[in-house]
Amino acid sequence: MKLTKTKHFRAFSVPLLQENPISRQMLGICSALAVTVQLKTAIVMGLSLTFVLSFSNLTISLMRHIIPRNIRMIVELSVIASLVIIADEVLRAFVYDISKQLSVFVGLIITNCIVMGRAETYALGNPPGLSFMDGLGNGAGYGSVLISVAFIRELLGSGKLLGYQVIPSRIYDWGYQDMGFMLLAPAAFIIIGLLVWLQNWLTRDR
Amino acid sequence: MSSTVKSFLFALVTAVVCSFLLTAASAGLKGFQLENIEVDKKKNILKAVGLLESADRLAKEAIQDIYSNKIRGLWVTPEGEILDTDTPAETSLPVYLYVRDGNVAAYILPVNTRGLWGKIFGYLALESDGSTVSGFTVYKHSETPGLGGEIEKRWFQSNFKGKKILDRSGNLVSISIAKGSIPASFPEEQLPHYVDGISGATLTGRFLTAGLKRVLLDYEPISIKFRSRMTIEIKEE
Numbered sequence: 075m076k077l078t079k080t081k082h083f084r085a086f087s088v089p090l091l092q093e094n095p096i097s098r099q100m101l102g103i104c105s106a107l108a109v110t111v112q113l114k115t116a117i118v119m120g121l122s123l124t125f126v127l128s129f130s131n132l133t134i135s136l137m138r139h140i141i142p143r144n145i146r147m148i149v150e151l152s153v154i155a156s157l158v159i160i161a162d163e164v165l166r167a168f169v170y171d172i173s174k175q176l177s178v179f180v181g182l183i184i185t186n187c188i189v190m191g192r193a194e195t196y197a198l199g200n201p202p203g204l205s206f207m208d209g210l211g212n213g214a215g216y217g218s219v220l221i222s223v224a225f226i227r228e229l230l231g232s233g234k235l236l237g238y239q240v241i242p243s244r245i246y247d248w249g250y251q252d253m254g255f256m257l258l259a260p261a262a263f264i265i266i267g268l269l270v271w272l273q274n275w276l277t278r279d280r
Numbered sequence: 281m282s283s284t285v286k287s288f289l290f291a292l293v294t295a296v297v298c299s300f301l302l303t304a305a306s307a308g309l310k311g312f313q314l315e316n317i318e319v320d321k322k323k324n325i326l327k328a329v330g331l332l333e334s335a336d337r338l339a340k341e342a343i344q345d346i347y348s349n350k351i352r353g354l355w356v357t358p359e360g361e362i363l364d365t366d367t368p369a370e371t372s373l374p375v376y377l378y379v380r381d382g383n384v385a386a387y388i389l390p391v392n393t394r395g396l397w398g399k400i401f402g403y404l405a406l407e408s409d410g411s412t413v414s415g416f417t418v419y420k421h422s423e424t425p426g427l428g429g430e431i432e433k434r435w436f437q438s439n440f441k442g443k444k445i446l447d448r449s450g451n452l453v454s455i456s457i458a459k460g461s462i463p464a465s466f467p468e469e470q471l472p473h474y475v476d477g478i479s480g481a482t483l484t485g486r487f488l489t490a491g492l493k494r495v496l497l498d499y500e501p502i503s504i505k506f507r508s509r510m511t512i513e514i515k516e517e
Binding site: 141142144148149152153156160163164166167168171178259 | 283286287290291294295298301302305306309312313316317319320337425426
């Protein structure tokens with residue numbers, strides 16, 4: 075059997091594009107607006123969410139037969155919250171500047187609908203391996219949208235990528251200006267809207 | 281075993297396991313975090329006197345290096361006397377000096393004030409004339425991101441540079457944060473004492489205005505010494 079046909083690969087690849095959490099399911103938009111002014115923060119946020127999502131899916135899937143039904147959401151929440159706090163502590167220990175820029179948004183992964191949503195709808199009903207791949211896929215799907223949005227916003231908004239100037243000063247001499255609007259949250263909203271349109275147009279039924 | 285008891289037991293075990301993990305993470309990473317916080321404070325002191333731009337990417341060691349070359353920390357009494365010892369009394373105030381070519385070019389006051397949601401920590405640097413603001417930075421706060429949280433942004437902080445804490449007759453008036461941007465009709469003699477505020481964050485501005493005034497009042501005896509061109513002996517370290 076080819077790799078691309080295995081169940082695990084499909085669990086990973088479907089949420090990347092076809093069922094992308096942001097552009098298809100419209101989940102996790104709040105943080106997508108806030109942390110996409112710069113590529114760097116978007117990448118770190120994408121990685122943090124992927125970490126939290128895949129391990130919360132794994133843990134909850136491992137416990138899925140023993141979690142009492144009546145307290146399952148509380149258990150899911152404590153698993154997610156613990157993972158988020160661990161991610162936050164690690165960021166503060168090793169990439170302090172970025173963690174300051176991300177401020178509350180790493181902590182707010184706890185309330186990110188993607189994480190709870192995948193735990194409820196996927197991890198509770200599927201084996202650990204598949205759940206882990208589903209978490210990776212959804213995290214990567216979320217991260218890829220964040221990175222695309224941040225790429226456009228940082229490039230047009232401040233003429234930089236990853237903090238390095240990429241638009242040469244000669245172009246500024248000719249009268250080019252950075253789009254200040256790109257640094258504001260509504261710009262992310264519009265870009266996400268355009269991405270959704272682009273994806274729908276590319277994958278439309280002919 | 282009834283299902284209620286089972287639920288309770290499960291919840292208890294989950295809570296204990298989670299708290300162990302969190303304690304381990306917190307205790308294990310504490311050292312790194314404290315070091316980062318220390319470097320971040322030094323970075324903000326350097327930023328307050330313009331030795332560092334927020335865009336600068338410097339390694340921790342480089343920051344420590346600039347800091348130990350240019351900045352001297354010392355304690356003063358509330359009356360403005362410099363303490364010789366490294367063991368301050370409870371009422372002593374910390375001051376940082378920016379030393380350039382053997383002279384004190386600026387002095388930096390720690391700002392620790394109430395904000396809307398929590399405390400605001402930062403530094404206010406004054407030039408050696410005891411009146412002109414050299415810079416202002418915030419390194420820790422709990423204000424709303426995008427509103428009061430803008431106090432940590434460069435556009436807000438850069439407005440402080442060059443402002444005066446004294447009016448023309450030499451009275452302390454401190455620096456106030458305006459409600460929103462300063463309007464064009466603003467009285468001109470007030471302009472040196474006001475900076476643009478943040479629209480949507482009037483309360484944060486009000487608390488910060490009060491806090492800056494309090495800090496400047498606390499340090500007024502030292503500022504008076506600077507105004508009278510006191511020479512400070514700089515200990516070589």
